[in-house]
Amino acid sequence: MQREKQRPASGMAAPGTAGYSGTPLARKLGLAHGQAAALLGVPETIDDINGFGDFASVVRVLPETLLRAFDYIHLFVTERRVLEATAPTLCRVLKTDGMIWISWPKKSSRVPTDITEDVLRKILLPNGLVDIKVCAVDGTWSGLKFVIRKELRGAM
Numbered sequence: 001m002q003r004e005k006q007r008p009a010s011g012m013a014a015p016g017t018a019g020y021s022g023t024p025l026a027r028k029l030g031l032a033h034g035q036a037a038a039l040l041g042v043p044e045t046i047d048d049i050n051g052f053g054d055f056a057s058v059v060r061v062l063p064e065t066l067l068r069a070f071d072y073i074h075l076f077v078t079e080r081r082v083l084e085a086t087a088p089t090l091c092r093v094l095k096t097d098g099m100i101w102i103s104w105p106k107k108s109s110r111v112p113t114d115i116t117e118d119v120l121r122k123i124l125l126p127n128g129l130v131d132i133k134v135c136a137v138d139g140t141w142s143g144l145k146f147v148i149r150k151e152l153r154g155a156m
Contacts, residue, residue, distance in 0.1 A: 026052055028135045029101060029143070035071035038062055038093065040086075042076055046138060049074060062086070066093050074101040076141065078113040083123055091127045096153045100129065100146045109140040120144050128152045 021028075025048035033054040040062065042049050055072075063069075070093050077083050083102070090100055102120050105111035121131060124146050133145040 024048065025135075025137065029072075029074070030099060030145075031055075031072065036069060036095075038070045038073040040073070040075040042074060043141075046141075062089050062093060064089065068095050069093050071095050071098045072101075073098070074103065074143075076103045077115060078105055078111060080114045080119055080123070083115065083120070087123050087127055091124075091129065091148075094148065096148055098147070100124075101143045102146065103137050103141040103143040105140055106136075106142050111140060117142075117144055120146075 025046075029049070031049075031052050031054070034056045035054075037055045037058045039049060039058055039060055042060075044050065059070075073090055073094055075083070075086065075090065077086075094100055102124070104115035104120070105113045117131075117134070124131070128149055129146040130149050131144050131146050135143050135145075137143045
């Protein structure tokens, strides 16, 4: 008989989970065995991403010369100008069936930022992406998932 994981008495999510749902962060993000990953600016405290051992490969700096190389890209960002400068490269190196997660500080975190969901959409939607999911990464960071629009995938 399997035992259910119990939530800590404090009401906080169990270790390895994000937010209040109890769902492991790796599952929320769609991390899978064999993915080629680009992990950009991921805080050391996010063990579920940094410690995910099933990636086929991991880079922490985007190579300028690659094309359609990554299944999973996750960028943690606090400044709009950084996202604006990085967005075209993110889109170029993403596999046509891959995903980009952009994480930014929640307002409640009090981490200085000029990033919001609306800012993410203004920058990434014109690059042929569409947002399909949002999640709480941890107490500080939110994440928004983007993929290449279906109608553009065949043309790439």
